[in-house]
Amino acid sequence: MNHIFYLMGKSSSGKDTIYKRILSEMELSPIVLYTTRPAREDEEDGREYFFVSRERFKGMQSEGKIIEYRIYNTVFGEWIYFTSEDSIPSDSRDCVGIGTLESYIKIRDHFGSGVVVPVYIEVDDDIRFLRAVEREKKQKKPKYLELCRRFVADSADFSEEKLSEAGIVLRFDNSGSADECLLSIKKYINDIKSGLD
Structure with missing residues (x-):
């Protein structure tokens, strides 16, 4: 099986936007x-x-x-x-997916650590919270209570201890320029695909 690049990060870390751009700019099949x-x-x-x-x-x-x-x-x-x-697409291309740390671990255990490659996106909490509020304001019926629940739950779901246990070492900072973060991730993916990493 080819690689499964698995994007993770706390809510409003920008992973959805990066995921969409990776799909439009790279030859990867979506999960x-x-x-x-x-x-x-x-x-x-x-x-x-x-x-x-x-x-x-x-x-x-x-x-x-x-x-x-x-x-x-x-x-x-x-x-x-x-x-x-x-x-999981059955074509011959590498795949890219998006999910939680918990789902990453289960998929990695199912397919193997040589197949599933973690891509952890990190953003400062204050920036994430403001992004989350702005996104929710655009909904017809904003769900601010759920936004707050998710924000608090992320602290436990992506704790430093859990990241360490899952073997997440490399992190891609998306607090500033989304373009710079995306370029770093694309280079990392291309290096893995080429066997350089």
Whole structure:
């Protein structure tokens, strides 16, 4: 199997934007995860996620198609995010995906550490919080309570201890110029693909 480049970072670290740009600027196949949460206004089914019901999740789970899943108790109820066998493209190109540290570990354990390559994006907390508020303000029905819940949960989900346990050493700073961060990530991906790293 080719490489799976797996983008991670706390909420509002800019990973979604970087993910979209990598897909448009590099020859990588997208990994599209599933979720039971409702789509945001700017999201499209099958692009950011496959948006499915809990019943569909349970059906796929009983069929043994799910590689990993996470359940979040949000202020709007339980939301499930998961990776299915059909999330990983079967073509011959390297892939790029986006997710949490927990999902990275499970996918790495499933496919092997030689296949799954972590790409951790980091942003100062004050910048992340302001970005999150600005993004939420653009929604018809802003979910500020959920924004705050996620922001606090990120401290535990991406603690230094958990990052260290997962072997995350290299970090890409996206506090300043998104273009500079993207260039660094693209160089890293190209170096891995070329066997230089």
